[in-house]
Amino acid sequence: MLQRTFLIALLLSGWSFAVVNADDGLRPYESNRYYWQYRGEPVLLLGGSVDDNLFQIPDLQQHLDQIRSAGGNYIRNTMSDRNDIGHEVYPYRRLASGQYDLNQWNDEYWSRFENLLRWTAEREIFVQIEVWDRFDYSRDHWPPHPYHPQNNVNYGETESGLADRYPDHPGQNRQLFFFTTPAQQNNTLLLAYQQRFVDKLLAHSLQYDHVLYCIDNETSGEEAWATYWAEHLRRRADEAGVKINITQMWDDWNLRGDEHRRTIDHPERYDFIDVSQNNHKQGQEHWDNFQWVRSYIRPRPRPINTVKTYGADGNKFGHTSQDGVERFFRHILGGAASARFHRPDSGLGLSDVAIAAIGAARKLESEVPLWQLRPANELLSARDDNQAYLAADPGTAYALYFTRGGSVGLDLSDAEGQLTLKWINIDSGQWGESDQLTAGATVSINPPGKGNWLAVIRR
Numbered sequence: 261m262l263q264r265t266f267l268i269a270l271l272l273s274g275w276s277f278a279v280v281n282a283d284d285g286l287r288p289y290e291s292n293r294y295y296w297q298y299r300g301e302p303v304l305l306l307g308g309s310v311d312d313n314l315f316q317i318p319d320l321q322q323h324l325d326q327i328r329s330a331g332g333n334y335i336r337n338t339m340s341d342r343n344d345i346g347h348e349v350y351p352y353r354r355l356a357s358g359q360y361d362l363n364q365w366n367d368e369y370w371s372r373f374e375n376l377l378r379w380t381a382e383r384e385i386f387v388q389i390e391v392w393d394r395f396d397y398s399r400d401h402w403p404p405h406p407y408h409p410q411n412n413v414n415y416g417e418t419e420s421g422l423a424d425r426y427p428d429h430p431g432q433n434r435q436l437f438f439f440t441t442p443a444q445q446n447n448t449l450l451l452a453y454q455q456r457f458v459d460k461l462l463a464h465s466l467q468y469d470h471v472l473y474c475i476d477n478e479t480s481g482e483e484a485w486a487t488y489w490a491e492h493l494r495r496r497a498d499e500a501g502v503k504i505n506i507t508q509m510w511d512d513w514n515l516r517g518d519e520h521r522r523t524i525d526h527p528e529r530y531d532f533i534d535v536s537q538n539n540h541k542q543g544q545e546h547w548d549n550f551q552w553v554r555s556y557i558r559p560r561p562r563p564i565n566t567v568k569t570y571g572a573d574g575n576k577f578g579h580t581s582q583d584g585v586e587r588f589f590r591h592i593l594g595g596a597a598s599a600r601f602h603r604p605d606s607g608l609g610l611s612d613v614a615i616a617a618i619g620a621a622r623k624l625e626s627e628v629p630l631w632q633l634r635p636a637n638e639l640l641s642a643r644d645d646n647q648a649y650l651a652a653d654p655g656t657a658y659a660l661y662f663t664r665g666g667s668v669g670l671d672l673s674d675a676e677g678q679l680t681l682k683w684i685n686i687d688s689g690q691w692g693e694s695d696q697l698t699a700g701a702t703v704s705i706n707p708p709g710k711g712n713w714l715a716v717i718r719r
Contacts, residue, residue, distance in 0.1 A: 285469030286386060287505065288531070293561040294554070295597045295631040298386070298470065302631045304592075305386055305565070306621055307334035308601030308614040312477075313393075315376035316341075316348045323610075328383045330615040331622040334600050335385055336567045337376060338477055339461065340393040341369070342401040351457065352406045355413065360406035362414045362453050370464065377468050388472040388534075388567050388598075389465065390509070391458060391489065394430035394479060397437050402426050407437060407453075420450055431480050431511055443484035458492060466502045473504055474534055474567070478511040483522050490529050505531035507565070513540045515549045524553065527560045532597070536568035539587050539602075540577070543646035546587060550594045551635060563597035568607065575605045582663075584608045585617050585686060585712055586646075589661045592621055593651045594635050616689030620714060623684050623691065627716045628657045641669035641702060658717040661686075665710035670717075675699030679717050686712035 289297040296303050307327060311317055314324075314337050327335065341350045349372070353364035380387050395401060402408060402425065409417040410424070417424065426435045440447040440454060465471050475489045486508045497504040507530050510519040515538050523530045538549050553564060569591070570577060571584025584607055591599045601608040601617075608614040624630075636652035637643075640660075648668045652658040655674035662668075672679065676699050683692030685708075692708050697717060707713035 285503065286472065287503065288561075288563055289631060292631045294563060294595050296386075296563050298384075302629065303333070303386075304621075304625055304630055305334035305598035306592075306600065306618050307332035307336075307385075307598075308608060308610040308618065309335050309603060310609050311345075311603050312336055312390075313338045313340040313348070315372045317345075318347050320372075320376060321379055324379055324383055324385060326610060328385060330610060331618045332600075332610070333385050334388070334567075334598055335380065336388050336390070336600060338390040338393040339373075340390075340396050340477075341405075342393075342396045343404070350406050351460075352412070354406075357413075360412045362406065362412050362456075365460065370460065373461070374464050377464060377471070381468050381470055384470070386470050386472065387468075388474055388565065389461075390474045390477045391461065391493075392438075392475065392479075393477040394435065394438070394481075395477065397435050398426045398428065398430040402435075407450075414453070415449060421445070421447060422450070431478075433479075433481050438479075438481050438485055441484055441488035443488065444482060455492065458489070459496065462493070462496050462500075466497060466500050466504070471504070472532070472565070473506045475506070475508045478509055478537060478568075480511045480519070486522065487529065494529075505563075507532045507534045509534045509536055509567075511537060513537050515553050520553075524556060527557075527562060530562075532563040532565055533557070534565045534567055536566050538591075539566060539568060539570040540579075542579075542583060542586075547590045547594055547637075547649060550591060550596070554595050554635070564595070565598040566591050566596050567598065567600050568602040569599060570602050570607050572605055572608050572611075575607075577606065579606075581608060581613055582712075585613065586663050588617055589621070589686065589712070589714075590649055592624075592630065593649045593659060593661050595630075595633075595651070613687075617686055617712075619689030620684045620686040620712075623689075624659055624714050624716055627682060628653075628659050628718060630659070633657065633659060639671040641671070642704075643668045656719060658715070660705060660715040660717070662707045662713040662715070665707050665713070667704050667706040669702045670705050671702045672697065672699040672717075673701060675719070677719070679719055681705075682716045683708055684714040684716065686714060 286298050289295040289302045349369050351369040352360040439445045440451040512519040569588050571579040573581045601614045633651040636650045649661045679697045681695040685692050
């Protein structure tokens with residue numbers, strides 16, 4: 261009965277529903293479940309973009325073309341509606357009185373979302389959706405929001421329990437909007453409107469097989485909230501006969517903290533792990549924390565995504581553009597299934613620096629598919645802190661990243677004969693020099709210059 265009810269709701273929403281084939285869609289790669297596959301082939305997700313809620317930007321098609329031409333195939337899309345730039349709209353219809361009716365949709369919002377899904381599918385750009393963005397519901401973004409009791413015709417402060425203002429940073433988790441589920445405050449009034457919104461989202465997205473689902477943006481909320489929505493998303497997808505992949509993004513910068521265990525320890529609930537907040541870390545600690553997660557889930561490996569890579573000169577966190585590039589490549593060499601530059605000014609977006617880095621990563625992939633390698637820093641010697649990082653299939657292929665030049669020793673004792681070395685200049689995104697190496701012992705590797713370089717060594 262539930263399946264029939266939901267499918268009827270999909271049809272009534274105005275969309276002709278076509279069940280996608282779970283075997284063809286985006287899902288963990290069968291031969292190496294740390295990575296993704298699509299249409300049966302492994303795929304590395306890389307990207308950068310000008311904004312987070314891309315479906316709201318007016319020049320979306322042109323920007324998607326720019327992403328694709330740069331070698332990108334991965335975007336983040338929060339369902340955010342807060343008025344940051346001026347072109348954003350809310351999902352609900354505004355009445356002549358100026359108030360909103362939460363039982364009526366704003367067709368423009370949902371048309372924009374549908375366009376994003378269709379245009380990314382046409383370009384084979386994968387979309388990681390964040391269903392709830394807590395920044396929409398706190399501080400200055402809360403008073404004008406349709407969910408605010410004074411702004412809709414559906415409820416008031418007394419029956420909803422919602423306050424007039426929530427002045428604290430959303431990380432404080434004091435907005436009662438995020439306590440509605442049965443295991444929390446069981447606010448059935450608000451929860452019904454939240455469910456209606458999520459079901460409308462799914463009426464669009466479940467028609468596509470290139471979508472990933474994340475419940476929140478960098479949340480410090482209660483586990484019960486995340487569990488409820490993970491189960492709701494899964495149930496709706498199951499009712500429609502669609503396989504989806506779900507995660508939650510926790511705010512804790514320490515990947516070994518208890519918040520992240522809520523995702524890491526529950527592969528039955530979360531199909532992949534997002535560790536974006538690791539990108540507040542730097543240098544060896546950034547690498548080591550990611551490797552801890554990768555090692556911890558080895559008995560049941562899953563893709564580990566990084567949809568937000570922080571770091572750009574002049575941003576509020578004090579992270580530089582060099583930090584952004586280093587984090588991007590430490591995660592790629594470290595075995596991440598995805599890496600995306602965060603939007604300006606907290607990240608490099610789709611700047612020239614980001615485009616060069618994505619291009620360099622694609623050149624690396626063309627020589628040595630990353631899913632055939634493993635992190636292998638133990639093969640390096642004479643290495644300074646944060647100088648170089650290695651991924652390898654020992655004896656066959658090696659990918660070595662230098663953050664600032666210098667030289668390191670590389671153990672090639674597992675290899676035989678002559679090997680080809682090709683340099684990639686990350687800062688320009690272009691090929692550099694080529695050389696030959698003799699295997700069988702430790703050799704010294706020196707990049708052609710200072711800055712960010714990749715060495716690709718293979719038989």
